[in-house]
Amino acid sequence: MSYAAKVLRILLLITLVLVFVFPFVWMLSTSLKTYLESIKFPPDILPKVPQFVNYYKTYVRIHFLHYAMNSVIVTFSIVLGQLLVCIPAAYAFAKKKFRFAGLFFAIILIDLVLPAQVTFVPIYVLVSDFGWLDTYWAMIIPFIYSSFAIFFMTQAFKQIPDELLDAARMDKATELQIIVQLMLPIAKPFVLTAMLFTCISKWNDYFWPLILTNSESVRTLPMTVKGMISDTPGLTHWNELMAGNMMLIIPILVLYIAANRFIKNAFVYGIK
Amino acid sequence: MSSIRLEKVTKTYSNGKTVIENLELEIKERSFTVLLGPSGCGKTTALRMIAGLEEVSAGQIYIGDRNVTKMEPGDRGISMVFQNYAIYPHMTVRKNIEFGLKNMKIVKEEIAKRVIQVVNMVGLKDYLNAKPSTLSGGQRQRIALSRAMSKKPQVFLMDEPLSNLDAKLRNQMRGELIDLHRELKSTFVFVTHDQIEAMTMATNIVIFNNGSIMQQGTPKEVYENPANLFVATFIGDPGMNIVELPKIGTIGYRAHKVKLKRAFDFHGVSASGMVITKEMLGMDHLYRIATGLGTVLMKCEEELNIGEQVTLYISEKDMYYFDVNEQRSRDIMLIDTAFHRLSLMEGVTVTGDHVIGNVHG
Numbered sequence: 001m002s003y004a005a006k007v008l009r010i011l012l013l014i015t016l017v018l019v020f021v022f023p024f025v026w027m028l029s030t031s032l033k034t035y036l037e038s039i040k041f042p043p044d045i046l047p048k049v050p051q052f053v054n055y056y057k058t059y060v061r062i063h064f065l066h067y068a069m070n071s072v073i074v075t076f077s078i079v080l081g082q083l084l085v086c087i088p089a090a091y092a093f094a095k096k097k098f099r100f101a102g103l104f105f106a107i108i109l110i111d112l113v114l115p116a117q118v119t120f121v122p123i124y125v126l127v128s129d130f131g132w133l134d135t136y137w138a139m140i141i142p143f144i145y146s147s148f149a150i151f152f153m154t155q156a157f158k159q160i161p162d163e164l165l166d167a168a169r170m171d172k173a174t175e176l177q178i179i180v181q182l183m184l185p186i187a188k189p190f191v192l193t194a195m196l197f198t199c200i201s202k203w204n205d206y207f208w209p210l211i212l213t214n215s216e217s218v219r220t221l222p223m224t225v226k227g228m229i230s231d232t233p234g235l236t237h238w239n240e241l242m243a244g245n246m247m248l249i250i251p252i253l254v255l256y257i258a259a260n261r262f263i264k265n266a267f268v269y270g271i272k
Numbered sequence: 273m274s275s276i277r278l279e280k281v282t283k284t285y286s287n288g289k290t291v292i293e294n295l296e297l298e299i300k301e302r303s304f305t306v307l308l309g310p311s312g313c314g315k316t317t318a319l320r321m322i323a324g325l326e327e328v329s330a331g332q333i334y335i336g337d338r339n340v341t342k343m344e345p346g347d348r349g350i351s352m353v354f355q356n357y358a359i360y361p362h363m364t365v366r367k368n369i370e371f372g373l374k375n376m377k378i379v380k381e382e383i384a385k386r387v388i389q390v391v392n393m394v395g396l397k398d399y400l401n402a403k404p405s406t407l408s409g410g411q412r413q414r415i416a417l418s419r420a421m422s423k424k425p426q427v428f429l430m431d432e433p434l435s436n437l438d439a440k441l442r443n444q445m446r447g448e449l450i451d452l453h454r455e456l457k458s459t460f461v462f463v464t465h466d467q468i469e470a471m472t473m474a475t476n477i478v479i480f481n482n483g484s485i486m487q488q489g490t491p492k493e494v495y496e497n498p499a500n501l502f503v504a505t506f507i508g509d510p511g512m513n514i515v516e517l518p519k520i521g522t523i524g525y526r527a528h529k530v531k532l533k534r535a536f537d538f539h540g541v542s543a544s545g546m547v548i549t550k551e552m553l554g555m556d557h558l559y560r561i562a563t564g565l566g567t568v569l570m571k572c573e574e575e576l577n578i579g580e581q582v583t584l585y586i587s588e589k590d591m592y593y594f595d596v597n598e599q600r601s602r603d604i605m606l607i608d609t610a611f612h613r614l615s616l617m618e619g620v621t622v623t624g625d626h627v628i629g630n631v632h633g
Binding site: 097167171172 | 286320323324325344345346347350351352354355356358359360361362371372375376416419
């Protein structure tokens with residue numbers, strides 16, 4: 001690569017980093033400003049004195065613990081449910097021959113490209129018929145099925161050679177053993193990646209809880225944080241709102257950094 | 273008892289394709305039986321049906337006296353070694369071997385004992401706690417072997433276990449497998465498309481083509497007495513030279529039986545031709561020679577140059593005859609007509625009292 005090309009590449013990468021990192025830095029800095037600093041124009045990049053008290057005020061104001069608990073319950077139930085539902089499904093699609101397998105997989109692929117707006121009326125009607133509106137069930141049960149998770153893990157399981165399963169069968173392994181002791185550990189980066197995606201999207205989800213719940217008792221973190229925009233008519237405490245957003249994304253960030261190695265493996269190397 | 277018997281076994285896939293039809297096969301106890309054939313001939317399917325990894329569409333399979341047709345693979349008292357080793361990549365060597373033993377509900381002390389025993393046999397005792405990814409291909413296949421042995425099966429099934437190894441290692445493993453077979457005193461069923469592997473290791477060769485058995489016998493038998501044209505051209509390195517005689521049959525002869533000098537009491541066929549290619553094989557050379565009989569492969573020690581004119585002598589007693597159905601024939605009438613047809617070919621001379629007498633008489 002020539003010198004010019006190298007410089008150009010580095011510049012391009014720096015631009016990309018700035019585009020993605022700047023909003024994040026802005027959120028962090030605003031969350032530490034006073035209210036007046038947050039609405040000042042032209043704005044300062046950094047606050048004069050970091051206002052950590054914003055975090056405490058927000059913590060109290062949005063009843064953080066209550067909503068965080070709901071978010072944890074919903075997110076982890078969905079992840080657990082997806083592990084139970086999507087892994088056997090992916091195993092069957094990848095390694096078993098059954099009638100209409102191709103058709104079912106095609107349906108899953110179609111669902112992959114459908115926007116949520118298409119499915120929300122039928123799901124709402126179903127959930128309401130079950131009498132689950134405004135409960136945890138409404139936010140969990142419809143989502144333990146995931147086309148993406150099934151598709152993604154099917155592709156991963158397909159990379160595992162059939163001979164390995166044959167060998168396990170010769171070793172008297174049961175189907176459950178094959179899934180738990182062979183498929184999962186070998187495809188670990190893929191399974192973790194799929195579940196991390198689920199975690200992020202469900203933790204941040206605003207749309208579905210909004211539709212499927214009415215009362216504050218079961219609602220999740222993104223809803224209460226969003227609620228801060230209009231809690232005082234005509235006035236938004238941007239600094240506290242950004243503190244709320246920070247508190248919303250920190251768990252996800254920690255999770256992502258912890259699983260970073262696996263995600264890279266899943267996308268770069270595949271199964272060796 | 274560890275003989276294997278296949279009775280009228282048929283395999284039809286869900287797409288309606290029948291790969292094996294009414295297969296009858298008996299594999300003797302303690303034999304080293306090689307199922308040999310070109311790819312797609314059904315030998316691997318047959319092996320996988322014995323293992324229980326492939327469902328049997330019709331017919332029965334017996335191991336010893338037990339009908340195992342519907343049995344789970346793990347309950348058949350057999351072990352299998354696969355072409356791509358099929359070692360669990362996330363487990364250490366020890367765990368790989370233990371996995372099956374634990375499923376067999378063998379007690380802990382016995383498992384530990386067997387693990388040590390089998391890794392010692394394949395020379396991997398220093399690698400017990402290594403992950404397979406740190407080991408070479410040959411070492412991985414040895415793990416697979418030791419995993420198979422640890423179950424102390426009556427029958428070992430091997431699906432082209434050497435074909436992923438490099439040539440030198442393959443030769444070495446062939447020797448080790450022969451030793452192992454002698455030590456373990458169990459039945460080995462070995463699938464390969466490589467006739468050299470089959471000839472060197474087998475006590476019994478079963479030659480497959482298009483889902484049926486072409487011939488079964490010791491390596492010597494199938495080499496010296498091929499039952500049909502397929503076996504004649506498939507076995508041997510290279511396979512037999514053939515001369516097709518339309519409406520009469522086919523004549524076959526081995527490349528190393530083609531001579532450059534006329535023997536004292538020569539009876540047979542001589543043909544003049546020209547050397548077109550030359551392969552150096554070490555002690556021997558393999559030549560392709562264009563003659564009136566077609567292209568002839570000749571294996572000999574003599575040095576010839578490409579383009580050189582030669583006369584080839586093939587003795588009558590080194591010739592094999594096959595009828596129009598490609599089956600071996602010893603019919604005098606057929607042989608006579610075949611020789612007569614040969615004598616009409618350009619640049620070909622037939623010598624011998626018996627033959628000439630008949631042709632002209």
